[in-house]
Amino acid sequence: MEPSLVPAPDRRRRVRRLAPPAPDRDRCQEVGDLINGTGIGLTRFARLLAQYVLVVVFALALGACGSSSPSRSSSAGPRLTIANFEFSPTPLVVQPGAAISVTNRDDTAHTVTSSRGDAFDTGLIAPLGTVTFTAPKTAGTYSYICTVHPKMKGVLVVR
Ligand SMILES: [Cu+2]
Numbered sequence: 001m002e003p004s005l006v007p008a009p010d011r012r013r014r015v016r017r018l019a020p021p022a023p024d025r026d027r028c029q030e031v032g033d034l035i036n037g038t039g040i041g042l043t044r045f046a047r048l049l050a051q052y053v054l055v056v057v058f059a060l061a062l063g064a065c066g067s068s069s070p071s072r073s074s075s076a077g078p079r080l081t082i083a084n085f086e087f088s089p090t091p092l093v094v095q096p097g098a099a100i101s102v103t104n105r106d107d108t109a110h111t112v113t114s115s116r117g118d119a120f121d122t123g124l125i126a127p128l129g130t131v132t133f134t135a136p137k138t139a140g141t142y143s144y145i146c147t148v149h150p151k152m153k154g155v156l157v158v159r
Contacts, residue, residue: 077101078135080154082110082125082146087154091141096158098135104128110152115143120156124148 078094080087083105094100104110104125112122112133119136136142139159146152 079103080112082106082112082152085110085146085149085152087112087144087146087152090153091155091157093157093159094135096135096137096139098158099132100135100156101130101132103130108148110146110148112144112154113147114156115145120144
């Protein structure tokens with residue numbers, strides 16, 4: 001008997017809520033308040049979205065800077081390449097005391113050795129190896145050779 005009595009009040013409540021017009025007006029007002037509320041919410045959301053976009057753009061800018069700076073540091077310095085028993089570029093123009101990266105693309109060892117005095121000498125650069133040497137601090141034109149293959153010649157200009 002009790003279970004059958006329980007649903008009855010619920011039905012009555014539903015009917016009472018739907019029947020009178022007054023609650024509907026209240027609902028409309030509530031909906032209006034909700035819309036106004038969501039209007040404020042949308043404004044806040046727009047602000048948050050704008051902030052988020054700014055943060056993302058800023059992060060991307062930082063990321064771009066971060067990704068470009070390593071490539072700068074690796075490509076900024078002067079580079080000398082040895083391939084097919086030839087130095088390139090030659091002449092290579094650098095600033096005094098510049099750090100020059102030398103990459104040997106051959107399958108035999110080479111050197112970059114100043115022809116006059118001991119201005120610079122990389123020593124043996126292993127096949128496919130890369131070394132760095134310091135350019136002279138005195139401006140001038142320096143010819144150099146590979147001591148293993150003296151016919152290999154190059155020119156380094158410091159200015
Ligand atoms: Cu050589």
